[in-house]
Each structure stands twice: as C-alpha cells, then as structure tokens.
Amino acid sequence: MKFILRIIILFLFCNIQGQVLNKKGLKTYDGYFDFYYEESSDKIYLKVKKLEEEFLYINSLASGVGSNDIGLDRGQLGGERVVYFKKAGNKLLLVQPNLKFRANTDNALEKKSIEQAFAKSVLFGFKIVEKRDENYIIDLTPFLMQDTHGVSERLKSRREGTYKIDASKSALALEHTKAFPENVEFEAMLTFKGQPTGRNIRSVTPTSSLVTVTQHHSFIELPDNNYKPRVFDTRSGAISMSYMDYATPIQEDIRKRFVVRHRLEKKNPEAKVSEAVEPITYYLDPGTPEPVRSALLEGASWWNQAYEAIGFKNAFQVEMLPSDADPMDCRYNVIQWVHRSTRGWSYGGSVVDPRTGEIIKGHVSLGSLRIRQDFMIAQALMNKPFAESDNNYQPMLEMALGRIRQLSAHEVGHTIGFTHNFAASANNRASVMDYPHPQISVTNGNIDFSDAYAVGIGDWDKVTVAYSYSEFNNSTNEKEALNTILKAATFTGHRFISDSDARAAGGAHATAHLWDNGKTAAEGLEDVLALRKQAIGNFSKDNIKSYEPYSVLEDVFVPLYFYHRYQTEAATKVIGGLDYNYAVKDGDEFTVKRIDANEQRETLNVLLETLSAETLAIPKDKLELFPPRAFGYVRSRESFKGKTGVSFDPFSAANTASDMTLKFLLNPKRANRLVLQQSLDSKQLSLEELLNSIIENSFNKSYNDTYLGETQHQINSNVLKYLMNLAVNDQSYFQTKAIANNQISQLLRRFLNLKATDVQYGIMIKEFYEHPEKFKLEVSPKIPDGSPIGSNICNYNPENK
Numbered sequence: 174m175k176f177i178l179r180i181i182i183l184f185l186f187c188n189i190q191g192q193v194l195n196k197k198g199l200k201t202y203d204g205y206f207d208f209y210y211e212e213s214s215d216k217i218y219l220k221v222k223k224l225e226e227e228f229l230y231i232n233s234l235a236s237g238v239g240s241n242d243i244g245l246d247r248g249q250l251g252g253e254r255v256v257y258f259k260k261a262g263n264k265l266l267l268v269q270p271n272l273k274f275r276a277n278t279d280n281a282l283e284k285k286s287i288e289q290a291f292a293k294s295v296l297f298g299f300k301i302v303e304k305r306d307e308n309y310i311i312d313l314t315p316f317l318m319q320d321t322h323g324v325s326e327r328l329k330s331r332r333e334g335t336y337k338i339d340a341s342k343s344a345l346a347l348e349h350t351k352a353f354p355e356n357v358e359f360e361a362m363l364t365f366k367g368q369p370t371g372r373n374i375r376s377v378t379p380t381s382s383l384v385t386v387t388q389h390h391s392f393i394e395l396p397d398n399n400y401k402p403r404v405f406d407t408r409s410g411a412i413s414m415s416y417m418d419y420a421t422p423i424q425e426d427i428r429k430r431f432v433v434r435h436r437l438e439k440k441n442p443e444a445k446v447s448e449a450v451e452p453i454t455y456y457l458d459p460g461t462p463e464p465v466r467s468a469l470l471e472g473a474s475w476w477n478q479a480y481e482a483i484g485f486k487n488a489f490q491v492e493m494l495p496s497d498a499d500p501m502d503c504r505y506n507v508i509q510w511v512h513r514s515t516r517g518w519s520y521g522g523s524v525v526d527p528r529t530g531e532i533i534k535g536h537v538s539l540g541s542l543r544i545r546q547d548f549m550i551a552q553a554l555m556n557k558p559f560a561e562s563d564n565n566y567q568p569m570l571e572m573a574l575g576r577i578r579q580l581s582a583h584e585v586g587h588t589i590g591f592t593h594n595f596a597a598s599a600n601n602r603a604s605v606m607d608y609p610h611p612q613i614s615v616t617n618g619n620i621d622f623s624d625a626y627a628v629g630i631g632d633w634d635k636v637t638v639a640y641s642y643s644e645f646n647n648s649t650n651e652k653e654a655l656n657t658i659l660k661a662a663t664f665t666g667h668r669f670i671s672d673s674d675a676r677a678a679g680g681a682h683a684t685a686h687l688w689d690n691g692k693t694a695a696e697g698l699e700d701v702l703a704l705r706k707q708a709i710g711n712f713s714k715d716n717i718k719s720y721e722p723y724s725v726l727e728d729v730f731v732p733l734y735f736y737h738r739y740q741t742e743a744a745t746k747v748i749g750g751l752d753y754n755y756a757v758k759d760g761d762e763f764t765v766k767r768i769d770a771n772e773q774r775e776t777l778n779v780l781l782e783t784l785s786a787e788t789l790a791i792p793k794d795k796l797e798l799f800p801p802r803a804f805g806y807v808r809s810r811e812s813f814k815g816k817t818g819v820s821f822d823p824f825s826a827a828n829t830a831s832d833m834t835l836k837f838l839l840n841p842k843r844a845n846r847l848v849l850q851q852s853l854d855s856k857q858l859s860l861e862e863l864l865n866s867i868i869e870n871s872f873n874k875s876y877n878d879t880y881l882g883e884t885q886h887q888i889n890s891n892v893l894k895y896l897m898n899l900a901v902n903d904q905s906y907f908q909t910k911a912i913a914n915n916q917i918s919q920l921l922r923r924f925l926n927l928k929a930t931d932v933q934y935g936i937m938i939k940e941f942y943e944h945p946e947k948f949k950l951e952v953s954p955k956i957p958d959g960s961p962i963g964s965n966i967c968n969y970n971p972e973n974k
Contacts, residue, residue, distance in 0.1 A: 235360055
C-alpha cells in the first residue's frame with residue numbers, strides 16, 4: 174500500500190513538473206539562456222541547456238540608497254564570478270570554481286589535484302522542476318530575490334540598523350529583465366524592513382524602516398580564447414590581476430600577474446595607423462544635464478589621444494547611451510551620473526574576466542555634487558564676484574567644469590585598466606590619474622583661474638596606454654618592446670608612484686602626493702599660502718549673492734580657510750622623507766635615497782608657517798561676517814566646528830588647522846625615520862632639531878595682540894599633546910620616546926609657577942607623568958570634509974578583481 178502511494182505521489186509530482194512550460198500566460202525570453210516569466214506567481218523559470226559549461230555571473234545595484242556614507246550607489250558593481258551549473262541528484266548547483274589557484278597544463282590529473290586541493294563555492298542550489306529534451310528547467314526566482322549585493326550587511330556595518338528582506342513588499346522587476354544572444358539580464362526590487370538606528374538612512378529614505386532598492390543580475394557568455402594576456406610590470410601604472418599557477422617550473426615565479434585591459438586589435442596589424450577591429454566605446458548617462466554633459470563627453474574622449482599615439486585610429490569613442498539601453502547591461506561601458514544626499518567620491522570599476530584580466534565592461538560613477546564644491550572653491554577665491562551682479566558666475570563655472578573634464582578622464586582611466594599616479598603633479602601635470610589641486614595664481618592682486626586644470630591627456634597616460642595596449646607583430650620580442658617603452662619614460666623624467674606611497678599619515682615619498690602642485694612640496698605650499706592670504710584679505714560679503722544669509726558666506730569661507738590642507742600634507746612627507754621607485758633589476762630607475770637635509774629644513778621652515786597665529790588667526794574684520802547661524806541654515810559636516818555655542822569660534826578653527834599639520838608632522842613613523850636617518854648621516858635633520866624648531870615657533874612666540882596670543886595658545890596645546898603622543902605611542906622607537914620625553918621635561922621646568930596659561934601647560938605635563946597609561950590623544954574639532962574621494966573607494970585593489 175505504501176509503495177502504491179509513493180508511485181501515485183511521484184506520478185502527480187512529475188505531472189505537475191511537466192506542466193511548467195505548458196502553462197498559459199508564460200512570457201518567453203530567448204537569449205544566451207532562455208527563460209520564462211509567469212505573472213500569476215511572479216516567477217522566472219530558467220532553461221539550462223548545458224551543464225558544467227562556464228559563464229560569467231555579475232551582480233550589481235541598479236538603484237541605490239543615495240548616501241555617500243552608506244555607499245550603496247545607483248550603478249554600483251558587485252563581484253564577478255566564473256560559474257557553471259552542475260547536476261547533483263534532483264538539483265542543479267551553481268558552482269564557482271577557485272581561480273586563485275590553477276595548473277595551466279595539459280595534464281588533466283595535475284589540474285584535478287589543484288581543484289581538489291582548494292575549496293570551491295556553491296552559490297545556490299536549484300530544484301529541477303522539469304526536464305525536457307536534455308534541458309533542465311529551474312525556478313530562478315529564489316536566487317534573484319536574495320540579498321546578493323549585501324545591502325543588509327552594509328546597513329548593519331554602517332550602524333544604520335538591522336534589516337531583512339520583506340518578501341511581501343518585494344517583486345521581480347521586468348523593465349530591465351531582458352535576453353540577448355550573449356547575455357541575459359534580471360532585476361528584482363527588494364524591500365528591506367528593519368529598525369533604523371543611524372542618521373544617514375533616516376536622511377535619505379521616505380520611510381526609514383522600509384528601504385527599497387533594485388538589484389541586478391547578469392549571466393554573460395565568457396569571451397573566446399583569442400585574447401592574449403599581457404604580463405604586468407610594477408612600473409607600468411596598470412591595474413593587475415594575479416593567480417598562482419602550480420604547473421610553473423620550480424625556477425620560475427609561481428604567481429602569474431597580468432594587466433587588466435580591454436581587448437583592442439588593429440584591423441590591419443601591419444599598418445602603422447589602423448582602425449580597431451572593435452573600438453572601445455563608452456556611453457554617457459543621458460540623465461546628465463548640460464553643461465556637465467558636454468564636459469564629461471570631452472574629458473572622457475581625451476583618452477583617444479593616447480590610443481592614437483600607439484597607432485589606433487578612432488579606437489576610443491564616447492557617445493550618449495541610447496535612451497532604451499540599460500546602463501547595467503554588460504554590453505555597454507557606461508559613465509553614470511550618480512546623485513547622493515551629500516557630496517562624495519566618484520569611482521571607476523570594471524567587470525573583468527577572472528581567467529585572463531580582459532575587461533568586459535567599464536562602469537564609472539560620478540557624484541553629481543562634486544561640481545558644486547569646485548564652484549564654491551572658486552567662489553571663495555574670487556575677489557568680490559557678486560559685487561555688481563549676481564549673474565557673474567561664469568568664471569567659477571568654467572573652473573568647476575575644468576575639474577569635471579579631468580574627473581571624467583580620471584575615472585574612465587580606472588575602467589580601462591590604470592591605477593593612480595600621484596607623482597605626476599611634480600612633472601608638469603603628466604597624468605590625469607593624479608588627484609589635481611587647482612593651479613591658481615595671483616596676478617596684480619587678482620585671482621587667475623585660467624590654468625586651474627590641465628586640458629587633455631597627460632604624457633604619462635600615453636606611456637601607460639602604450640604599455641597595456643600596444644600591438645606587436647610576431648617578429649617583435651614583446652618583453653623587450655615593453656621594457657623599451659618604460660625605459661624611455663624613465664629617461665624623459667616620468668615617475669609612477671601609486672596609492673599607499675602617496676598617503677600622508679606615516680607616508681615617506683617626497684614627490685608623490687594627493688591634491689598637490691609644484692615641482693617641490695615646499696614651493697607648492699609657499700604658493701598656496703600666498704594665494705590663501707590674498708584671497709582671505711579680499712573676502713567680503715560680495716562673495717555671496719544678494720539676500721543670501723551670511724551663514725552661506727561662512728560656508729563659502731570654509732574651503733578658503735583650509736585651502737592649504739593638502740599641500741601641507743604633501744610638505745610633511747618631505748620631513749624624514751625618501752625618494753624611491755618601483756625599481757627592477759636592469760631598469761634605469763634608481764632604488765631609494767634619503768631626501769637632502771637642506772631640502773627637509775627648507776620645507777620645515779614653510780611648514781612652520783602653518784603653525785603660526787599670523788597664518789591661522791582669521792582677521793578680526795572678517796569675524797564680523799560670521800554671525801550666529803540663520804534660521805534654517807544649520808551647520809553641517811562641511812561647516813566649521815567650535816566650542817562657543819551659537820557664535821562663530823575662530824580659536825577652534827585655528828586649533829583644527831594646526832592639528833592637521835601636527836598629526837602628520839609628528840607621526841611616530843616619521844619621527845622614527847628621522848632618528849634612523851640621522852644615525853646614518855649626522856648631517857640629516859634630526860628629531861631633536863625638528864622638535865626644537867616647532868617649540869621655538871610655538872611656545873617661544875609671544876604677541877602684544879591678545880587675539881593673536883590666544884590663537885597661538887590653541888596651536889601650542891596641540892604641539893604639547895602630539896609631543897606626549899610621541900612619548901607613549903606603541904609605534905614610537907625607544908629613542909623617539911626618549912627624545913620626546915626630554916622636550917616635555919624641559920617644558921615642565923619652564924611652565925611651573927608662571928602665569929595662568931603656562932601653569933595649565935604644567936598641570937597637563939604633571940598629569941601626563943603621573944598617569945602616562947591614561948594618556949589619550951585629545952581630538953581637536955574635526956576638520957570639515959574636503960577631499961571628495963575616499964581612501965578605500967577610488968583606490969583600485971587589484972587583488973580584489
């Protein structure tokens with residue numbers, strides 16, 4: 174009886190299964206994978222024709238949350254994975270093989286040994302709902318309705334709340350669910366329900382307990398085997414991908430590194446100049462308004478200059494995205510105009526074939542509020558721009574558009590395979606892959622914006638394109654030809670230094686910096702301080718339009734007051750600094766050398782100006798421009814921070830600015846390098862000399878003007894706290910701690926039993942000595958947001974791609 178019952182149940186189940194494709198109302202999609210949509214159940218059924226045939230799976234975010242801090246942006250790419258379907262009993266498993274570890278060999282058993290040595294990942298298991306003509310029908314819906322992009326985890330990690338998908342408020346999205354011969358695209362509108370705990374999620378959602386976004390999924394046919402990977406060279410400026418090849422002969426490097434690039438081939442390989450078989454084409458988001466649209470088109474198209482220089486005609490093109498096209502469709506390289514509630518970074522990412530490094534899709538996300546920050550910088554620098562007319566905005570707009578052109582080129586550069594080159598600004602702005610600070614001059618007391626941003630691709634950009642994209646005939650030794658390109662670049666003075674070596678905190682490279690200008694950091698800082706002084710002197714109510722609140726004027730003043738911030742960071746890296754290259758044996762570049770002692774001392778003299786009350790005290794007549802905030806114009810993260818309640822606090826502004834210099838200048842790693850360098854060469858700048866110079870220009874300064882004197886006390890208190898930090902920091906050498914402690918003890922003997930402010934310094938020191946274990950680096954009022962590019966976003970980590 175039980176046996177008969179089982180037979181009946183199995184018959185009924187199989188009968189139901191067999192009816193899936195016979196259902197009425199199924200909408201059929203024919204493409205790389207055929208699939209079917211059933212409206213009554215809101216389900217998608219996928220037909221799998223071939224098992225264990227690899228394809229590319231990519232997830233992305235079609236619509237975002239709109240908060241820079243949360244980071245879930247419209248158009249954000251997720252991960253790309255090579256996957257295949259494998260049958261296991263009554264299931265199809267979606268399997269991701271482990272491509273980090275390979276054996277490039279014809280020996281099948283050797284390959285098998287690698288596959289079995291390292292874990293693979295099963296991404297999903299699908300019940301087979303029907304089998305027809307050796308094809309398997311699976312219900313794809315549960316796969317599409319999961320949080321593949323990690324929205325809930327991102328919200329949780331950002332402390333915005335704990336959210337889960339609410340299935341009752343989620344559905345498949347058909348508008349961009351499409352099928353094409355080489356790819357199929359799916360979308361699902363997912364609603365996350367939870368308890369909001371963060372300010373950011375509340376600021377960007379109409380009902381913060383319900384967050385609805387659209388996630389996109391792409392199944393893509395992998396490229397053919399005709400692509401030839403190019404070997405990575407650390408000097409090239411190319412983004413790389415890598416894996417370990419266990420079939421490598423013992424005498425060779427087991428880790429294989431290749432550049433990430435688009436496929437580009439000449440129609441006529443023998444011709445010096447030829448059109449491409451298939452040009453690299455980028456498409457601009459049609460939602461981009463003018464005049465930004467024209468600026469982005471122009472800036473991105475600069476790259477064609479570099480391709481022309483290596484013999485490709487019209488090989489790089491930029492067009493408007495067709496109105497009916499989906500920007501998430503992997504057939505399109507896209508430049509997308511992304512909106513957020515606050516100003517934030519832009520970034521460029523790519524979908525890359527993990528097997529070879531071939532770029533399949535480039536996707537640029539440009540933050541729409543960035544241009545307004547550049548406009549405001551120009552507004553702050555100009556002398557009375559709105560004195561006669563509120564319509565005198567063209568000079569400011571032109572500077573902002575100049576930056577947008579450069580930004581477009583920069584982010585596209587990432588998506589065609591290039592990383593940052595932060596040494597380019599010291600060589601005539603040789604690369605759009607640097608972060609450019611506006612290069613502005615003072616002429617007859619007027620601010621000149623005419624050369625604020627470079628126009629066109631840089632000379633270094635032509636070098637890196639030549640390395641990654643030059644096509645060589647069969648008779649050419651490719652390795653020698655590529656080395657010739659890089660040696661020629663070195664001979665003409667080009668440098669390539671990227672992210673980690675350009676950062677200021679603990680950084681040592683004296684040439685590679687973010688947002689800097691000048692052949693040397695000291696020259697650039699002198700120029701910036703002179704410009705800042707001139708612009709602050711000119712600053713008036715006419716830097717805003719008629720009938721705007723003075724609170725707007727205060728916000729315009731912020732980027733002007735801190736205008737020296739990035740050049741200061743650059744200059745601090747000269748102290749205890751090094752000059753070095755990503756050198757290779759038999760290359761023409763030198764390896765490493767210490768920065769000349771005289772250059773360090775000259776740079777220090779300029780840096781000390783940033784710790785002077787004369788530089789940091791806001792002129793008294795300007796303080797009248799900054800009343801308590803107007804109703805409806807509250808302070809934001811981009812405003813001055815203070816400790817005087819509703820009134821403007823110039824002392825805290827000086828405290829913040831001096832803290833900015835000192836946290837870089839007295840970084841324990843920098844101090845340690847000074848100790849090391851002086852031990853190798855007694856002529857080098859020593860840590861004692863550095864600390865003596867700082868104290869001479871802080872505690873040993875006095876002013877008859879009480880306002881300047883009190884401003885200097887704000888600076889001095891920061892000097893003392895960073896001295897204490899050196900004395901107890903775990904990263905400090907023993908010798909560094911001893912030198913810092915000696916300076917502190919000298920100050921203690923000086924400050925006891927003197928006037929009130931000096932006694933306070935003494936009390937701070939005595940407390941420090943009595944309870945050193947309780948010392949904490951006191952936080953100064955936070956500097957307003959400045960850099961629009963986050964340190965972990967724009968940076969392309971090649972090992973993650």
